[in-house]
Every structure is written in structure tokens, then in C-alpha cells.
Amino acid sequence: MLIYVLRRLVQSFIVLLIVMLFIFTLPYFEPNGILAPAYIVLGTHATPQTIHLWGVQNGMFHPFFVRFWNYLLQVFVHFNLGHSYKQNMSVWGIISLYVPRTIWLALSSLLLTVFIALPLGVYQASRRNSTFDYTATSVAFILYGVPSFLLGILVLQFFSFGWPHLPASPPGGVSPWAMFTDPAGFILPVLTLTLLSIAFLSRFMRSAVLEVLVQDYVRTAKGKGCSQSRVLFRHALRNALGPIVIILGLYIPQLLGGAVVIESVFNYSGLGIQTVNAAATLDIPTVLGITLLVAILTLFGNFLADIMLGVVNPRVRIERSGQ
Amino acid sequence: MSQSNEPSSAAVIDTNANETNLSEQIVPMWRQRLRIFTHNKLAIASLLFIVALVLFCYLGPVLYHTNQTDQAAALNVAWNAPPSLHHLLGTDSSGFDVLGRIMYGGEYSLSLGILAGIITIIVGTIYGMISGFLGGIVDTVMMRILDAFLSIPILFLLITLIAIFQRSTVFLILIIGTTLWFGNARIIRGDALLIKKLEYSQAATAMGGSKWHIIKRHVFPNSMSNIVTVATFSVADAILFLSTLGFLGLGIPAPQTDWGTMMQNGATQQPNGYWWEIYPTAVVFVLLIVAITYVGEALRDAFEVRLLER
Numbered sequence: 001m002l003i004y005v006l007r008r009l010v011q012s013f014i015v016l017l018i019v020m021l022f023i024f025t026l027p028y029f030e031p032n033g034i035l036a037p038a039y040i041v042l043g044t045h046a047t048p049q050t051i052h053l054w055g056v057q058n059g060m061f062h063p064f065f066v067r068f069w070n071y072l073l074q075v076f077v078h079f080n081l082g083h084s085y086k087q088n089m090s091v092w093g094i095i096s097l098y099v100p101r102t103i104w105l106a107l108s109s110l111l112l113t114v115f116i117a118l119p120l121g122v123y124q125a126s127r128r129n130s131t132f133d134y135t136a137t138s139v140a141f142i143l144y145g146v147p148s149f150l151l152g153i154l155v156l157q158f159f160s161f162g163w164p165h166l167p168a169s170p171p172g173g174v175s176p177w178a179m180f181t182d183p184a185g186f187i188l189p190v191l192t193l194t195l196l197s198i199a200f201l202s203r204f205m206r207s208a209v210l211e212v213l214v215q216d217y218v219r220t221a222k223g224k225g226c227s228q229s230r231v232l233f234r235h236a237l238r239n240a241l242g243p244i245v246i247i248l249g250l251y252i253p254q255l256l257g258g259a260v261v262i263e264s265v266f267n268y269s270g271l272g273i274q275t276v277n278a279a280a281t282l283d284i285p286t287v288l289g290i291t292l293l294v295a296i297l298t299l300f301g302n303f304l305a306d307i308m309l310g311v312v313n314p315r316v317r318i319e320r321s322g323q
Numbered sequence: 324m325s326q327s328n329e330p331s332s333a334a335v336i337d338t339n340a341n342e343t344n345l346s347e348q349i350v351p352m353w354r355q356r357l358r359i360f361t362h363n364k365l366a367i368a369s370l371l372f373i374v375a376l377v378l379f380c381y382l383g384p385v386l387y388h389t390n391q392t393d394q395a396a397a398l399n400v401a402w403n404a405p406p407s408l409h410h411l412l413g414t415d416s417s418g419f420d421v422l423g424r425i426m427y428g429g430e431y432s433l434s435l436g437i438l439a440g441i442i443t444i445i446v447g448t449i450y451g452m453i454s455g456f457l458g459g460i461v462d463t464v465m466m467r468i469l470d471a472f473l474s475i476p477i478l479f480l481l482i483t484l485i486a487i488f489q490r491s492t493v494f495l496i497l498i499i500g501t502t503l504w505f506g507n508a509r510i511i512r513g514d515a516l517l518i519k520k521l522e523y524s525q526a527a528t529a530m531g532g533s534k535w536h537i538i539k540r541h542v543f544p545n546s547m548s549n550i551v552t553v554a555t556f557s558v559a560d561a562i563l564f565l566s567t568l569g570f571l572g573l574g575i576p577a578p579q580t581d582w583g584t585m586m587q588n589g590a591t592q593q594p595n596g597y598w599w600e601i602y603p604t605a606v607v608f609v610l611l612i613v614a615i616t617y618v619g620e621a622l623r624d625a626f627e628v629r630l631l632e633r
Contacts, residue, residue, distance in 0.1 A: 011467065019470035023483070032488045145612035147563050147583070149570040153590045161594060211453055250473070257476035261567060276571060279482040287483055291475055298474035 042246020100176035143199035152265030249305025366621030389423025440558030442500025447507025455515030548626030
């Protein structure tokens with residue numbers, strides 16, 4: 001098991017390096033080259049001299065590999081993500097301000113999704129082809145076709161401008177604990193993100209349970225007289241959880257990508273809006289820092305999903321210790 | 324995927340028609356698949372809807388003339404006018420006719436979505452085939468690179484790429500096409516891995532077939548079903564991502580438009596009660612995505628070997 005964990009860690013580190021190399025190389029393809037941010041930072045009155053000076057100050061004229069090596073040293077040895085080109089803040093400052101806000105949004109909707117989508121999928125599978133199953137499936141299908149921003153707009157229209165007057169946007173500012181001090185503002189964004197995730201997950205859960213329900217051990221469980229709920233929740237659910245755990249691990253980047261849109265619909269200053277702004281102004285250190293963070297989160301999520309797979313499925317555990 | 328020994332289609336037909344002459348009874352594979360597809364009424368309805376929508380977007384402007392590109396001329400028209408006989412779905416905040424705008428924006432959404440979807444499937448297929456077929460160290464390296472791409476949210480990547488390159492139509496197609504193929508590559512690779520291990524590929528290898536020959540004659544044709552299905556979903560995804568970019572203000576620049584940009588403009592007018600600027604577009608858009616997804620699901624069923632005996 002330890003060897004397995006170590007191997008996964010090394011693999012994840014290599015994947016991180018590839019991510020960094022990729023994002024680091026992208027600005028070289030800009031028509032103005034890596035000096036392009038200078039035009040944005042210095043504004044319209046920039047002269048060739050000031051732009052050159054900016055390039056010298058930011059070490060832009062070193063060869064590509066020297067720059068990449070310096071960046072790696074800076075990140076992994078000095079634990080410094082650098083300084084934003086556009087905002088007068090360190091990248092870590094930006095991240096530490098906005099990450100908690102996005103994490104609360106994503107985490108709360110993820111928890112709600114798991115608590116709603118899993119039982120929903122199990123119930124749908126157990127009442128297969130019933131009216132409820134058809135209704136839930138078609139609702140999920142339509143929700144799947146609605147882009148996240150449109151769902152946000154519709155939710156705003158019906159729950160904020162309509163009769164139940166809920167706040168249209170969460171409290172402003174950068175307080176990380178806003179979700180607990182003023183929860184009313186968070187109902188709509190979390191609801192929207194949750195609806196989107198449920199549409200995504202409940203379909204997988206339904207088909208995973210359906211696949212398990214035809215297995216021999218489920219028939220055996222029924223045959224030895226287990227109650228319906230015991231069969232569903234003790235035998236079927238546990239075995240269906242395997243693929244779901246993996247999908248949840250892979251869902252993290254999608255969830256954070258969804259948060260970008262939800263944040264801009266509900267005007268919630270979080271990591272998503274920061275990323276959009278940083279990318280639009282070619283603030284490469286910020287984009288790199290945030291992408292690195294998201295990649296680490298994703299890899300950690302996949303790693304956790306793998307460990308969880310061993311927890312929910314003893315067969316996987318034995319397979320791994322046997323290798 | 325297929326742990327059990329699935330009966331081949333020939334064997335199924337064999338049991339159905341054991342007395343009569345076999346050669347008369349064999350139904351071609353594609354016709355069986357077509358039959359499964361046409362059994363699915365909703366899929367046929369979806370397909371008809373897609374065809375109707377394409378005709379509406381591309382032939383509609385011929386019948387329903389509207390000004391969609393001249394911003395100066397649009398200034399002389401009443402803005403945000405409610406639906407009337409003159410403007411069947413009213414006008415938007417720039418004075419463009421909304422019904423004509425849906426056709427005009429649809430042309431961009433549809434063509435960009437389809438072209439970007441085709442790029443994703445071509446790149447994904449080539450990458451997945453090479454990775455899955457060659458295996459070994461090449462596969463490991465290529466899959467780690469894919470892992471790296473998959474751990475970045477696609478929207479972040481799209482926004483960064485659009486900031487770096489231009490927002491023109493061609494670049495949007497290329498950018499969306501080159502960022503959405505990662506998932507496809509993974510699916511096609513799984514297919515290639517599976518087919519490589521099957522008896523007919525091994526037989527071809529044993530007879531001295533080159534790797535290129537086996538990819539061309541065995542792996543590629545046999546994963547065609549998956550490629551077509553994945554391509555359908557890719558088109559839906561590409562249209563969705565294009566609309567999301569449009570909503571974030573990074574879509575096709577004005578006066579050209581796409582449905583995402585239109586919905587964004589409509590959303591800013593919607594609190595004023597100008598429902599015609601967003602809801603018609605939204606309904607058409609959602610129906611299109613649902614229809615494409617449904618056709619994709621039906622195609623998947625049609626290609627499913629286990630359903631052939633039905």
C-alpha cells in the first residue's frame with residue numbers, strides 16, 4: 001500500500017510539472033510574445049523603452065528554460081508563487097483571499113449533491129421505468145442541456161425577482177466566513193451549482209446501481225430473505241459506490257469551472273472571477289498560481305478517490321496489497 | 324466492458340432462422356442498427372428537430388429578411404420593442420430583430436460547434452489510437468500528459484487561450500477544438516486497448532500485418548461506433564462551451580453573434596421585463612442541446628452489440 005501511495009505521489013508530481021510547463025509556455029505564442037503583459041500593465045502610453053525596462057525587471061529576456069527553472073525553484077524551494085503583474089499583491093495573497101470563498105461554495109454544493117443525488121439514483125434504479133424514474137431522468141436530461149449561466153439567470157428570475165424574495169447575490173467583500181454570518185445570500189448560488197451537479201451525478205448513480213442490481217450476489221441477498229431496503233443500501237449501494245467515487249474525483253475541475261460561471265452570474269467575488277480577470281489581462285503569474293492550485297486539488301481529489309475506492313470496495317484493497 | 328461472451332450478430336440470426344435458407348435471412352449490420360435507432364421515437368423527433376433548426380438558421384434569412392450586421396442602420400429602429408407584426412419577436416437592445424438574430428446567431432453557434440466538435444474527435448481519435456495501440460512507455464507518457472490537461476478546468480484553459488490568441492471565428496473554432504478533446508482521447512484509447520487484445524487483431528499481427536495496417540483495418544473501423552457517439556456529445560459540448568464563453572463576454576465579437584452572447588445581452592435586459600430577448604433563444608438552445616444528447620444516446624444504443632438481437 002505504501003509503495004502504491006508513493007508511486008501515485010511521484011506520478012502526480014510529474015503531472016503537475018507538465019501542467020506548469022504548459023501554462024508557462026502559452027504566453028510565448030502571443031503575437032507580442034512574453035512582453036504582451038507589459039502592454040496591458042503599462043497602458044496605452046507605454047513607450048518601447050518602458051516596455052523593454054519592464055521586460056528586464058521581470059526577467060523576460062532570459063532563455064525559456066532558465067526562466068522555467070527559476071520559476072520552479074521559486075515555487076518548490078522558496079514556496080513563493082510570485083507577484084501579480086496587474087494587481088499590487090502577491091499571487092499567494094490573491095489566492096488566500098479568494099480561495100476560501102470559492103471552496104465554501106463548491107464544498108457545500110458538493111455535499112448537498114452527494115446527499116441528494118445518491119439516494120435519488122438508488123431510488124430511481126429500484127423503481128426502474130416508473131413514472132418517477134421517467135420524470136427524474138427527463139428533468140436531469142433537460143438540466144444537463146441547460147448551460148450553467150442560463151440556469152443561474154432562471155433561478156435569479158424565479159427566486160429573487162419573483163415571489164420568494166431571496167437575495168440575488170451573496171454578501172460582497174472578501175470575508176471567508178460570509179457563508180456562516182450571512183447564509184441567506186448563499187442559497188441561490190449553492191442551489192444552482194447543486195442542481196447542475198445533481199443532473200450530472202444522478203444519471204451515473206442510477207446506471208451504476210442498475211448494473212449492480214442484476215449481479216448474482218444481489219439475487220442471493222434477495223433469496224436469503226433480505227428486506228428491499230437492506231438489499232438496496234447494504235448490497236447494491238456499496239458496490240455501486242466504486243465508480244461514483246472515481247467520477248466524483250474527476251468532477252472537481254468541472255465543479256470549479258462551474259463556480260467560475262456561478263460567481264459571475266451571482267456577482268460573488270471568488271477565485272473564478274479572479275481567474276477570468278487574470279487571464280483576460282494576461283496576468284500570467286496569477287493564472288499559473290491558480291491553475292497550479294486547482295491542479296493540486298484535482299490530483300488530490302483523484303488520489304483521495306483512489307483511496308476511497310479501497311475503502312468502499314474490499315476487492316480493490318486486496319488487489320493492491322497483493323501486487 | 325464485455326466480460327460475458329456476447330453472441331455475434333450472425334449467431335443471433337442463425338437461431339432465429341434455423342429452418343430457412345440462411346443467406347436470405349441475414350440482415351446487414353447497419354440495417355439492424357438503423358432499426359434499433361428508428362425504434363427510438365424520441366431520437367427520431369430529436370433528429371428531425373435538429374434538421375429543422377439547421378434549415379431554420381440557414382434558409383430562414385432567405386425568407387425573413389432582417390438587418391443583422393449594420394449597426395448604424397439598427398440605431399434607427401425602436402430598441403427593445405415588444406413583438407409586433409413588423410418584428411415577430413421584437414427587437415433587442417441594439418435594435419436588431421430578435422427572430423432574425425436567432426437565425427444569424429444560430430448559424431455561428433451551429434457551424435462553430437460542429438467544426439470544433441469535428442476537430443476534437445479527430446485529435447482525440449489520433450491521440451487515443453496512438454496511445455492505446457502502441458502501449459508501453461509511449462502510452463504511459465501520453466496518458467500522464469492527458470492527466471495534466473484533465474486536471475485544469477476546461478473553462479480556465481479556454482479563457483487563457485482566448486486572452487492570448489484572438490477572438491475571431493477561426494480562432495474560437497481552433498481553441499475550442501483543441502481544448503475539448505482530452506476526454507475523447509481517453510475513451511478512444513480504452514477502445515484501442517480492448518480491440519488490440521481481441522483475436523482478430525492478434526491474428527492479423529501473427530500473419531505479419533504492420534502496426535499501421537492493423538490500426539487502419541481493424542482498430543479504427545471497430546471503434547467507429549464509439550467515435551461517432553463521442554463525436555455527437557462533443558458537438559453538444561462545443562456549443563455549450565461556446566455559449567458559456569459568449570456569456571462571459573469572450574464569444575464572437577459584435578456585430579456578429581452567437582446564442583451565448585445573445586442570452587447574455589438578454590439577461591441584462593430581462594429585469595426590465597423584456598422577455599423576448601432571452602427566452603426564445605434559451606428555449607431553442609436548450610432544446611438543441613437536449614436533442615443532440617438524445618441522438619447521441621440513441622446512437623450508443625444502436626451500436627450496442629447486446630441490443631442487436633432485439
